[in-house]
Amino acid sequence: MRLKQIGMSLLFISVILGGDRIAIVTKVIGSVNYTRGNDASKSLKKGHIFESGDVLRTEKGGFAALIFIDDKSALKIKENSELIISGKRTARAIAKEINLDSGTIRAQVGKQKRGDFVIRTSVSVASVKGTDFWLISDQKVGDSVIGLEGIVSLLNQISGETLDVTSGFTGLSSMDGSLQSFKTDPKTIPEDPVGSAGDSKKLIIEFQDASGKKKTLIIDYK
């Protein structure tokens, strides 16, 4: 019985601590390292497969982009950031959780979003209900969430208050428990080294009447 309990515990721990492959690194710029379990820190290269529980750290000038394998949700990590990537795999989805120690990340949740996507900091918890946002975490000041598209639900763990941050707005979650939102100053939006297919899009619809004459409707959107 005791052996069985130890075995179950080990199994439970292994499930919690990782082993599940959940994301792939598609781009690395500069100095970026990762740590798996108790192994030494290694340099991160594109094509690396992240397992749940891996720690990622970007140095000054560093940048990494990774994609989750269940729904193509993307995570971009800017310089001077450190986070733990976790994911619980089920048959149809991966419940994703990012523990951001500090730094700046951009989350782009795919259209075919499967599973939860949660980002935790020491102060806040951001739950994604939409598609695209930046989260900047500073251990001294707090967290700011810049909504680009969709809705991000921001919880301040200290005060328990929640706020939905929508596109064009910035949510500020402070260490004193305050939670506020204001219109985004475009100058505060971090630069994405990779750019994104979602930054500017064009929808082209071509119409054709019975005689074959064509007209085109072009919609630019972000």
Next chain:
Amino acid sequence: MKFRWSFFRIGVFIIPFLLSLHFVFAQNQILSHIPPPNGIIGQDLILSASTLENSDQLDATLYYRLPGSESYQEIPFQKKGFNWEATIPGFGLTVDGLEYVVAFQFWDGRIASFPTLDPFNEPHFLNTIPPENQIQLSEFGELPPAEVLILSPEPNEIIDQNSLIIAASFFNANDVDAATVHLLLDGVDVSSKMIYEEGILIYDPGTLDVGGHTVEILMKDLDQQDIAPVRWSFIIGAAPKDISELFTYFGNINSRLSSEEVSGNALNIAEIAGDVSLDVKWATLNTNLRLTTRESQYAQPQNRFGTKFIFGNILNMDVGDFYPRISPFTIDGKRVRGIGIDAKVKWIRLQYIKGELNRAVHQQNKINGGYQILADLTNTNEDGSKTYYLDRTGFAFKRKIFGLKMSVDLFPKKILFFDKAGVHFLQIRDDTTSVNRILGKAEFYADELVLGVTPGNYNIDSFRQTLAAAGHSLEAPQSHWKGQTPRDNFVIGFNLGRSVDDKKLTFDFDWNMSMFNRDIWDGATPKSDLNTMLADFDIDTDLIPFDPIKFKDIFIMNINMSPFVPIDLNAITKRPISSIINMPSSAFNLRIRGHYSLNNFLIGYRQVGPEFVSLGNPFLRNNTRQFIISDRVSLLERKLLLNFGFKHLDNKILKSTVNPLNTNTVFLNFTFLPGPGMPSIIVNYQSIGKNNEKTQLDSVGNTLVDLREDSKAATNMMAVTIPFSSGDIKQNLTFNMGSVTNVDQLDKKRSAGYLFPKTDSKTISINLSSTFPSQLKTNTQFSRTKLEIPSMDGNKLIKTPYTWTNISISGNYRLLQDKMLAKGSISLLNSQSQIKSQLFGLRAGADYQIRNNLTASILGQFRLNYIPSYKKDKLDNDGNGKVDNAGEVMEINSAGIILTLQYNF
């Protein structure tokens, strides 16, 4: 498994080699066409027709239009082995349905059409149904897809060298056998270098050339069945994310070579066609091109070259071949070669056309193709010598066209009740100087009626010399030829319209007046000579305020013009409104359309005066009045469609019309489509009643002739489609039954020897299409058509039956990892009429995908005729000097091979 409608293309429902006998202008024309039960909105429709009359000079054209339109779009048929096929583009199939006419014109001028009687005024109506939601079928058929996620790079992404990593996720593709996954980069298998672990595929290709690249993932499922490959492309570039594309382009080029022998005549055709579209954001250039060896200086052009410049939403300019639309009564889709401009600024629109409808043709490429002797015009001189008349023939004048329309669309605003208005004119004139007056090398035949001349072929100079030597002379005028005369046509008109209730109800009125001159050789008649012209009209020429000479650039007025006087000047003071409405050279159209709830209804009245002519719309039938009311109802979320209506057509515009012909048509269409995988049913009914209001017999000389007409033709068609599965085989069974029954309403009043010439017919067909778990698809068809051709045996009416039975099997099979599609068919047609015969056909071919955008096709066909009666008829049917030998029974009807190459870019 999702049901596949891969054989729902209309071509499946048209039974090849099935013949219906149509007598239009001659007894021996045979045109076979079975209309499909329906078309699918937005999808191309292939119509097929065939003829036993194999001719290397055959002009086969499909004319189609939206119901209620006045003119047709033209599409030439392409010969495809046994059949002729034409494709109606998907944009022509709308929710309103489609009307079409098939017309085959043979080298000797005979014409066969479908429908047979009055086709352009009574075209065949085809109902349309909405498409199912289905995965777009690839050229090579459809495989079950796997939920493979493309992680990197994104399809069509422009990416720099350092950022490239090829990755895909099989997280949701649980059925994939990992051992069968292969990765191809630019067609090269790199599976040995990829990493594939726990449903994640990763491959770092290293340095790639700048430019486009393609990735392909091949795989099988756990049962070792192929799964649809995943393909996508990306571009390696220097700074792709920051560079916006200066321009985009796409297009295709298609080349076709065919070599066929039909009844001993070789027919070799080469053709290149292409479309290119170039987009530079602020402008677009679209070019389409067709070059064919069928192009001939002795006929109207078969080559096509058209370029359209589109500058934003403001200006469209066409150069080359284009198909302008000004109004239904002027020009509405007929090809013009020239320049067209369509400019629109806010609510004003200007349309301009200048070019030619027909090009000049100087002669035909045959004896008597440029000249012919008219024996009736031979003149006997006082001295007994003869003057023979040599007329020009085989020519066509260059027909120039110039048109202008200015219109406004003020919706939602309006002026004087109307929110749409426009004025237009169209001038079309034959260029009398465009045809060569003298053809030095054209040969013609002089027969024994020409005295003193040995019968044979001559040119004009040698004939003149020969005649002179025999003491005769030749008259060969260089104008005013007896055949085709040069024409002039001017149409002017206006239109008004109003939309209400958010454009759910629209009202349109279009009025036009034409002037037509059927012979402009003599040019305009000066005012000083008008007294002679107008002598019979009791009109004082002093009242005419203008000299026709001054307007000759607009319209040539002389004794050959029609109408002579556009309006009845004597009646206009007493009945001004009816005088204007019933002007013999006017045409107008009044239409109310509504789209409410589940209904699309149309109420319309159209009148084309007896003297209205527009050379830009040759399909218009003048001297007609037509009233139409119809409604299309969609029920059960568009699962049930009802289309019904009534149409009345007559020619009673002029009070002087004696025995007008009335045509009353009632039509009803019922379409029930419960959904994918469910049976569907389509029922069509049409009743056409014709009567000419004659009650008495006519006298021709001393003979009484029965010209009374009062008949009804009832056309019924039913099609049932049943999808089902037999184990792993998906099948689709279609049963089609149709009939045409003609009844003479005056049958009991006719004399014993009267022949009611209309033919009854019955058709039945069964089609089974099957899709096997392997790459094989088959189609099996059976059909039978029976006609009863009436004729008189003395005073006894007899109906001679003609029955054609056709069986065919066709199939296609994918090979070489979907790169090749092999196809073939075999058919047997049994004809039982006055001569019994069988026609055996074999066709085989393949499509091969050389690259992602390059496809080559080859198709060979062979047809053998078997006529057993030839062995017993005591005739030498094959001309080999032997009578009733075995070789007469079998003959090769046709054989050929067709090669095509298509490149998409």
